[in-house]
Amino acid sequence: MKKFFKITGIALVMCLAIAFITFKVLDKTQSQELQKEEEISSEVEKEQKADELKLNSEETVKGKTTDSSSKEAFERAETSEGHMTFEPPENPTEADIMHIMHLMTHQKVRANKKEGAIRMTPYSLAQVTDLINEVQPPNKKKLLQIVNHWENGNFDNVIEEHNYFWEYEGGKVGKAIGRMTMTEESYFVRKHFYNDDK
Template sequence: MNKKLLAIIVITISMIILVGLASLLIVQKSSTKEKETKEEVLKEDQTKVIGGVEHKIEVKKNPTQDEIVSIMHKMTHQKVIARDKWGAIEMTPENIDKVYEVIKPSKFKDKEDLLLITEKWKQGDFSEVDKDHNFFWKLQNGNIGKAFGVVSEEEEKQFIENNFRNNKSVEK
């Protein structure tokens, strides 16, 4: 009986160790994959024409938080480095003000965070726009298109030219 109990204990401990090692390998692999993805994204053209460009911001009378987050997410696309960008709304002072004026009196679940972001933007502070993008991306359950940084001023100008000034852009 003692030998059976000892065998069960040894097998159980061995299984725990194997599961732990397998988990560790999976975590290391996904971490390496994210690093490779970031390096690949940094090499991609961030100024190309993308789909879903909207030339006029459409804010309904009583929009939901999800609708405002979608608008703000699209506004970040001209400023962030990301593999996949779908949809763009130009980040102008007028568009920032429109969104801010909807958020301010709202009862949105994430109102405080959204106000902090729009207040930064109103001041011309886009130093954390990649983090803002990823906040919206997570709220929308994103799994492709994480932002890995902020484009240069030159790249942003080219993105604006390609997507908002050029008739080749694909409108929604």
């Protein structure tokens, strides 16, 4: 009987030792991952600050749109305040607003295919709000609610919001399947909103 307790005791001590070592290894790995995430986050913040400075100092911006019939209505321009914006259509419609907001979501979502983009900035969001209030579309309340979320930095529902606009426009290819990481968004912004031809 003593032998049984000895063997059980040794086995129990070994199990505890293995559990302790496993816990320490996992804890160390988790700490390293957190440290890497903090470093990446810090780098992205630095890039975003640099991007904002570059955005305010650049004189030209390149852009693309998907709707060839109203291409000029969605071209990006730079105002005297240095804010990127789009040129609102002369006689805006609900479809114009939905298209503009759809292109804005491209900055935030992952999709197999995305065509065109409009930079989502406080200034461009204010422009969209003005368009919504001017046009008074039937879905005004929903659109203003979405813009309000974006103005407050709430992108929890941006995938569903993108797909709402995408479906409205008869989406067949390019359904949003996820949300971009900060790093992915930073890359997207640099790629689509900066003129690298200088």
